[in-house]
Amino acid sequence: MKQGLSKPPGIIFSYFIWAAFSAAFGWGGAAEAAQYPSRPITFIIPTQAGSAADLPNRLLVKAAEKYLGQPIVAVNKPGGSQAAGIAALAVSKPDGYTVGSTGHPGLFFAPIMEKVPYDPVRDFKQLMQFGALNIAVTVKGDSSFKNFRDLIAFARQNPKKLTYGTAGSGTAGHVLMELIAKKEGVQFTHIPFKGSPETQVALLGGHILVGTGGFTHTLFEAGQIRLVLMIAEKQSAIYPTVPIAKDVGYDIPAPMLLNVAAPKGLPEALAKKLEAAFTKAIHEPSFIKGMKDLRLDIVYRNSADLTAYVASNYEVFAKLLREMGLAK
Amino acid sequence: MGVFDSLVLGFGVALTVNNLFYCFIGVLIGTLIGVLPGLGPVATISLLLPATFGMDPVSSIIMLAGVYYGAQYGGSTTSILVNIPGEASSIITCLDGYRMARQGRAGAALGMSAFGSFIGGTASIIGLMLIAPMLARLALKFGPPEYFCLMLFGLTMVTYLCVGPISKGLIMTVAGLAVSVIGQDPVSGITRFTFGSITLMDGVGIVPVAMGLFGIGEVLTNIEENIKQEVFSSKIKGLYPSLKDWAACKWPILRGSLLGFFMGILPGAGTVIPTFMSYSMEKRLSRHPEKFGTGMIEGVAGPETANNAAVGGAMVTLLSLGIPPNVGMAILLGAFIIHGIQPGPLLLTKHPAIFWGTIASMYIGNVMLLILNLPLIGLWVKILKIPYNILFPLIIMFCFLGAYSLNNNIYDIVIMISFGFFGYLIRKFSYEAAPFTLALVLGPMLENAFRQSLLYGDPWIFFKRPISAVLLLISVVLLVTSFFPMIFQKRVELTENLKE
Numbered sequence: 001m002k003q004g005l006s007k008p009p010g011i012i013f014s015y016f017i018w019a020a021f022s023a024a025f026g027w028g029g030a031a032e033a034a035q036y037p038s039r040p041i042t043f044i045i046p047t048q049a050g051s052a053a054d055l056p057n058r059l060l061v062k063a064a065e066k067y068l069g070q071p072i073v074a075v076n077k078p079g080g081s082q083a084a085g086i087a088a089l090a091v092s093k094p095d096g097y098t099v100g101s102t103g104h105p106g107l108f109f110a111p112i113m114e115k116v117p118y119d120p121v122r123d124f125k126q127l128m129q130f131g132a133l134n135i136a137v138t139v140k141g142d143s144s145f146k147n148f149r150d151l152i153a154f155a156r157q158n159p160k161k162l163t164y165g166t167a168g169s170g171t172a173g174h175v176l177m178e179l180i181a182k183k184e185g186v187q188f189t190h191i192p193f194k195g196s197p198e199t200q201v202a203l204l205g206g207h208i209l210v211g212t213g214g215f216t217h218t219l220f221e222a223g224q225i226r227l228v229l230m231i232a233e234k235q236s237a238i239y240p241t242v243p244i245a246k247d248v249g250y251d252i253p254a255p256m257l258l259n260v261a262a263p264k265g266l267p268e269a270l271a272k273k274l275e276a277a278f279t280k281a282i283h284e285p286s287f288i289k290g291m292k293d294l295r296l297d298i299v300y301r302n303s304a305d306l307t308a309y310v311a312s313n314y315e316v317f318a319k320l321l322r323e324m325g326l327a328k
Numbered sequence: 329m330g331v332f333d334s335l336v337l338g339f340g341v342a343l344t345v346n347n348l349f350y351c352f353i354g355v356l357i358g359t360l361i362g363v364l365p366g367l368g369p370v371a372t373i374s375l376l377l378p379a380t381f382g383m384d385p386v387s388s389i390i391m392l393a394g395v396y397y398g399a400q401y402g403g404s405t406t407s408i409l410v411n412i413p414g415e416a417s418s419i420i421t422c423l424d425g426y427r428m429a430r431q432g433r434a435g436a437a438l439g440m441s442a443f444g445s446f447i448g449g450t451a452s453i454i455g456l457m458l459i460a461p462m463l464a465r466l467a468l469k470f471g472p473p474e475y476f477c478l479m480l481f482g483l484t485m486v487t488y489l490c491v492g493p494i495s496k497g498l499i500m501t502v503a504g505l506a507v508s509v510i511g512q513d514p515v516s517g518i519t520r521f522t523f524g525s526i527t528l529m530d531g532v533g534i535v536p537v538a539m540g541l542f543g544i545g546e547v548l549t550n551i552e553e554n555i556k557q558e559v560f561s562s563k564i565k566g567l568y569p570s571l572k573d574w575a576a577c578k579w580p581i582l583r584g585s586l587l588g589f590f591m592g593i594l595p596g597a598g599t600v601i602p603t604f605m606s607y608s609m610e611k612r613l614s615r616h617p618e619k620f621g622t623g624m625i626e627g628v629a630g631p632e633t634a635n636n637a638a639v640g641g642a643m644v645t646l647l648s649l650g651i652p653p654n655v656g657m658a659i660l661l662g663a664f665i666i667h668g669i670q671p672g673p674l675l676l677t678k679h680p681a682i683f684w685g686t687i688a689s690m691y692i693g694n695v696m697l698l699i700l701n702l703p704l705i706g707l708w709v710k711i712l713k714i715p716y717n718i719l720f721p722l723i724i725m726f727c728f729l730g731a732y733s734l735n736n737n738i739y740d741i742v743i744m745i746s747f748g749f750f751g752y753l754i755r756k757f758s759y760e761a762a763p764f765t766l767a768l769v770l771g772p773m774l775e776n777a778f779r780q781s782l783l784y785g786d787p788w789i790f791f792k793r794p795i796s797a798v799l800l801l802i803s804v805v806l807l808v809t810s811f812f813p814m815i816f817q818k819r820v821e822l823t824e825n826l827k828e
Contacts (some may be wrong), residue, residue: 049374050659169517207471218672
């Protein structure tokens with residue numbers, strides 16, 4: 001920069017040039033981007049360790065480490081339907097050393113139903129999506145319901161007798177079942193549990209007729225539960241014989257995404273580096289095998305697509321939850 | 329394949345040098361983190377998980393499982409030494425264990441806790457091995473009404489937790505129930521008393537509260553008295569339990585094993601509730617119930633056995649159904665899955681070596697833990713000799729670290745400190761923390777189960793189902809009979825008054 005000590009306007013002018021330069025490229029700009037990352041990166045997982053949304057993130061983190069040349073440390077910050085972890089991500093410094101996962105409860109449900117200290121659309125730089133969680137409508141293996149039409153028929157003839165369990169009020173399973181009930185003009189009875197393991201146990205014990213939400217694959221393999229309907233946007237490659245919501249005529253949004261995001265204001269150069277690293281990671285054989293073991297489909301969206309996807313789904317759910325009376 | 333042959337297969341897997349090594353590492357780490365207050369098996373296993381990616385599946389499971397049940401051994405150490413529960417399952421050990429330490433009998437308490445843990449752990453593994461599928465089916469029969477009646481039964485035991493007047497205990501119980509309301513209502517999704525805080529949306533955590541009430545509260549009380557005074561009796565009366573102690577504890581250990589194992593099977597019950605129930609049961613069945621709370625070794629033996637037995641019980645649902653009954657098991661399940669193994673109904677048939685190898689390693693792990701913990705007693709007891717004015721800042725520091733490590737959330741520390749002051753206050757006014765804690769643990773489950781049951785539409789549902797009706801009956805009987813001594817006492821007083 002200019003050393004014009006004898007020309008005061010010159011200093012100010014060059015200061016503005018330099019400031020504009022930095023603002024355009026981020027503090028430090030291109031030089032820093034070349035050195036990044038120079039220390040370990042934190043990956044915030046907003047759910048309890050071992051949960052359905054935790055394991056795939058850990059797989060990704062392990063696969064992506066070598067493309068960034070630094071360890072990526074997974075940190076669990078559970079609480080408040082993912083709001084705690086996502087809020088922590090929103091307030092962290094956008095220097096590329098803190099990234100995290102922002103799942104559907106924290107993006108589309110919690111902010112509409114509760115007051116949260118972040119804006120799910122504006123406070124994040126979405127980097128990429130790598131998967132989607134499995135949400136399904138399940139029945140006990142020996143249940144007399146053979147398909148979804150049977151369920152609806154039963155509910156129509158026996159109002160309030162179709163008991164379905166979910167991982168809690170305001171979870172995807174609950175909201176989507178109520179949406180279906182409204183569309184069909186039937187009445188279900190919702191029994192909320194504290195998580196999908198408890199819902200599964202209740203289903204197996206015959207205390208509820210249907211379970212909606214996450215499910216345990218081994219029970220399906222052993223024939224102890226049957227998947228009647230999957231709430232997904234595309235036919236699952238892992239469960240090819242199970243119909244998805246669209247097949248039975250419901251146009252339901254199903255953005256149960258597994259993604260990587262960073263706080264807003266992340267310099268573009270760093271964002272590109274992170275996106276590239278994670279995108280390469282999902283092609284790693286170890287990651288592909290891991291996702292297969294977890295019985296999860298690999299669903300990819302790049303940064304631009306994902307940002308648009310999140311924004312549009314937020315609008316959809318805001319409207320939906322308001323109609324159902326669940327908005328704050 | 330007969331059970332015996334399977335076990336031989338399992339030992340064949342577990343007794344390799346590699347697996348023995350990992351078993352040892354696992355139980356060692358488990359014991360250490362169990363000793364550290366707050367830091368629990370959940371956080372540790374999630375930290376170790378990435379390290380196990382390159383390892384052989386069986387070895388990593390053996391190590392991680394070792395961490396989990398090792399933590400149940402270590403948790404009682406700080407409970408006994410400094411009245412800080414290392415784990416939520418060691419809260420009740422604080423009551424009599426710490427009293428024993430103050431009287432110089434820390435060694436006996438630690439020793440009995442180690443032996444009880446060993447017996448409970450081993451017994452539950454035997455149970456797991458022999459009757460896992462049957463038990464899993466039994467666990468499935470527990471629906472919302474059954475859980476409600478079980479929790480109610482647990483709550484009626486609260487009267488047995490009180491050393492002082494029952495009325496004060498009941499006040500604390502209601503206070504605990506009131507605090508348990510804080511958080512998001514699972515049925516309607518409405519947040520109650522959270523004042524906008526995301527941390528409180530999941531309720532006030534039991535671990536920060538227990539660390540505050542028991543640990544920090546005790547520290548504050550001790551500081552108020554003259555620091556220079558010996559907090560702990562300088563005479564250490566023997567390092568191991570005496571024969572008399574053994575004679576007293578044989579039934580509590582047996583009962584604790586059975587209670588812990590069967591309760592551990594139920595998802596959601598966890599390792600905490602069996603310990604409270606065991607304590608109450610021992611007090612009820614003891615010939616000297618009034619001495620509980622002053623340093624009765626039965627009050628340590630029963631609960632410590634129960635919490636280790638509950639681990640075996642929790643493994644039942646995990647291994648036979650593939651459903652984790654609590655958070656610790658969920659992580660273990662994750663570890664299985666990441667290594668390509670799916671616990672569940674097919675585990676036994678698809679991967680018998682892994683199933684039996686894990687079980688065999690649990691036996692070995694329990695033996696290792698016993699051998700590890702007994703010599704450590706001498707070491708732990710020496711810690712008590714540190715002058716209290718150096719010890720208590722260390723205690724507080726470990727509490728802070730522990731509370732933060734739970735959820736990486738700084739507000740857990742705030743909760744702990746707040747309840748620390750609350751614990752100090754209740755001690756000043758001679759109220760007790762144990763009924764409060766039990767109510768805090770049971771409250772959410774009690775309310776959930778009740779409201780879930782009512783959603784079925786029939787308010788008499790609790791009486792129409794066999795298991796819940798029986799539990800309800802037992803609760804009522806226990807509650808009524810617990811008032812008999814009081815009624816009897818009043819009648820004696822009345823007759824004496826009439827005579828005058």
